[in-house]
């Protein structure tokens with residue numbers, strides 16, 4: 001049975017943990033409370049990414065080092081990738097943070113996307129469809145940031161200027177909004193999909209129809225009691241809608 005598309009899914013998680021490697025303890029000494037907060041990592045994101053990887057049989061590149069050292073969801077030229085604890089470190093130390101922590105994740109993600117594109121291309125040849133990779137970067141956000149109250153469960157961040165990506169994000173938004181376990185879905189909220197970040201960097205390397213990069217943002221108000229994973233109903237909705245998005249059924 002012919003599919004409309006041969007879409008390969010890849011997953012990433014840039015803010016999966018608050019780990020501090022031994023050699024970088026000094027700049028974050030005494031910051032345990034901050035490390036455990038939404039400033040240190042995205043609670044629930046890693047567990048969600050792992051469920052998606054397992055359920056949808058998709059590769060995952062996940063990082064567990066705290067964003068307070070260097071933010072893997074910023075580009076290499078963005079000085080804001082360093083936090084207030086690391087931006088005033090001597091230049092050689094910042095360069096080391098870049099080469100030890102930032103660069104390996106970016107390289108691994110780029111390699112994963114390239115490999116998935118090769119697979120999608122092979123599938124496309126047998127199924128007479130286009131080759132394409134959907135990259136979903138899994139993140140979470142705090143329900144209240146300063147004066148900004150985020151009263152929706154899910155945000156999908158994408159570039160409205162890329163037609164295929166926009167279509168996927170729109171379809172995914174509609175599907176999620178219909179799910180019983182989901183209270184509110186917003187597009188390009190709480191952040192804009194075109195802001196500096198990993199998906200924007202990858203868009204610069206790939207044409208619209210070959211690559212779509214969507215950031216999945218989940219509201220931490222839906223974290224389960226233990227706090228390191230989201231409520232099962234929300235995760236099930238994300239898994240089910242993403243599965244349907246990847247496999248829209250036979251061509252009509």
Ligand SMILES: [Zn+2]
Nearest residue numbers: 015042139140
């Ligand atoms: Zn994040």
